[in-house]
Amino acid sequence: MSVESHRGAPKEPQNGVNVGRRVFLGLAALGALGVAFGNSVHNFVGDAVGSGLGGLLPGGDRFRIYSITGTYPKIKRDKYRLKVSGLVDHPTTFTLADLQSMPKTSFTKAFQCVTGWRVPDVHWEGVKLSDLLDRVGVKSGAVAVSFDSYDNADTESLTLEQAHLPDVIVAYSMLGAPVTTEHGGPVRLYVAPMFGYKSLKWLSGIRVVDAIEPGFWEQNGYPVNGWLDGTTGPNNPDPGLT
Amino acid sequence: MSIAQAPATSLRVLRFDRVQRDAHWANALLFFSLMFTAIPLYFGSFFGIVLPRHLIEMIHLWSGLALPLPIIISWIGPWGKAMRRDVRRINYWTREEIRWMRTLGRSRLEADKFNPGQKLNAIFVGASIFVMLVTGAMLQWFRFFPVPWRSGATFVHDLFAYAISFVVVGHIVMALTHRDTLRSIFNGRVSRSWAERHAARWLREEQPDHTER
Known part of the structure; x- marks a missing residue:
């Protein structure tokens, strides 16, 4: 037991403002808005400033390079x-x-x-x-x-x-x-x-x-038909995606 | 240790108990694991240099899932008394603290254990862990979410990653330039003179007998 824990607990802040909860909820709401509308915002910004600049922004137009093996086959x-x-x-x-x-x-x-x-x-x-x-x-x-x-x-x-x-x-x-x-x-x-x-x-x-x-x-679980709209096929692609 | 056994340390004040220090370093370790695995995942040209991609992904995923644990574990249970008190301190602000933050430190303030800047840092990190966990889970288990949400989650995860990195760099710079404060995350204690200068209100509440002497 430490010395301090024997002492009286600090008084509950009587008229304190729970800033912690406000900031927490604010950031969580910001995150939720970003999930819901980030795609549109991002497309808007990308259209406004061009994909070159857009690539520098967070969430920018950047390829994420995937490889199954962890290396790239180098072919002359x-x-x-x-x-x-x-x-x-x-x-x-x-x-x-x-x-x-x-x-x-x-x-x-x-x-x-x-x-x-x-x-x-x-x-x-x-x-x-x-x-x-x-x-x-x-x-x-x-x-x-x-x-x-x-x-x-x-x-x-x-x-x-x-x-x-x-x-x-x-x-x-x-x-x-x-x-x-x-x-x-x-x-x-x-x-x-x-x-x-x-x-x-x-x-x-x-x-x-x-x-x-x-x-x-x-x-590994992905659909064999990987249509961008998820279901219907090539004649009805999601206009938001292509 | 008891009062009787430790006359010397009674001149030094306990700022972080063992549980809090361990939680801090576990959190820091997980954070750096996340950051160092994020770099190759995010900037394709870095990857394949050290570890195969899927191993990097696994480390990132499990570090992310584990990230809330140090805070939660140090907060629950009988060992979490000091942590719970500090969380309360960090959450509840007085009017003076709010004014101090609004004036960017120019108003007078008898500081609590943490100054409003430190409190804001802690709240931001806590909230960001939550946001990163939720958006990260959406990216990992993306099948359950419509494609625009996946894009939105990517956007938010990226944005918060940048923000957290700036905040953590700031945190480290502040720690390195305030050595007395930094020492307390290693050995838990600060000197009374430190507490008088930086956390007078806390010192008064914590050791009323000393301050009244």
């Missing part, structure tokens, strides 16, 4: 190969130059992570997945497309129908420059109408198959 651009196989007429291995010589598709669309962060106005450039599939020729009986990564861990899948959407691309350029290693370069998938986990990084192989093979994230 001239060593890069994309193997397309499975139920196709002409199994083909593409180099980066092969992909770049094909008809180019580019557009500007947001990258939306399923956990909530979002980077608006990302410029993407690459080859439509449907063009690539047409090039190799999809055999009858094919139902889905599976994707493999150079990290030997991530896998993804799309139905053949999803794979033919015009904004599903094999991307070699992003943010106005070749896709960097941390963003999944030299070549990655970008599935615009779905959450970011569907846009597999370090794309190494495309296999045309006769059944959907749930990918890495789907095996």
Whole structure:
């Protein structure tokens, strides 16, 4: 027992103001408002000051770099190969130059992570997945497309129908420059109408198959159809998200 | 220790008991664990340098879930008497204290155990732990929340992370520039002259016999 604890307890403040409770509730309310409206505020600020400045603000437009393995596979651009196989007429291995010589598709669309962060106005450039599939020729009986990564861990899948959407691309350029290693370069998938986990990084192989093979994230509980609006599909995407 | 055994220390006043000191350092340890794991999670280019990402995530998650425990454990139970009294001191402000805060320290004040700045720091940290815990849980178990809420929770978690970092840096700077005060979070005690200068009201309440002498 310490000396002091034997002494009389300090008098209860008779007319004290409970500032603690006020500040606590105030900050909690601020937090709740931020959760409810932070997305709109952030989009407004981002539109007002541009995404360059917006990136410096808290909660700014910043990619959060994920990797399943904890490292980035580093692939030299001239060593890069994309193997397309499975139920196709002409199994083909593409180099980066092969992909770049094909008809180019580019557009500007947001990258939306399923956990909530979002980077608006990302410029993407690459080859439509449907063009690539047409090039190799999809055999009858094919139902889905599976994707493999150079990290030997991530896998993804799309139905053949999803794979033919015009904004599903094999991307070699992003943010106005070749896709960097941390963003999944030299070549990655970008599935615009779905959450970011569907846009597999370090794309190494495309296999045309006769059944959907749930990918890495789907095996860990994410929906196989990662539509941005959560349910309905590509014809009715959430206007707030794209 | 008893009065009889400790004539020397009776000249020094107990500011933080063992329970409070341990709670403070457990809290600080968890905070630094959170901050150092947040950096690679937040700034992608840092990660993969020391530990694999999912390990960093796990450390961040468990440190975050454990963060309220030092305060709660030191506050409940028979060992929490001093903590409970200090929480009460921190919560209840006199008019003089409110005026002191409004005038940024220019009005006269017979200081309590903590000055209004210190009290505000403690309240802010307590409230922020709550906000970070709730928004962090929303980000971890995001499936239960609509996407705009997830974005909002990310926004708030980021914003409060910045704010807390500034406040904690300020706290450390103040501690390092006030060595007598700093010492009391290690050995619990302050000198009577310190208490007379910085916490006269507290000293009067705590040891009326000494001040009346």
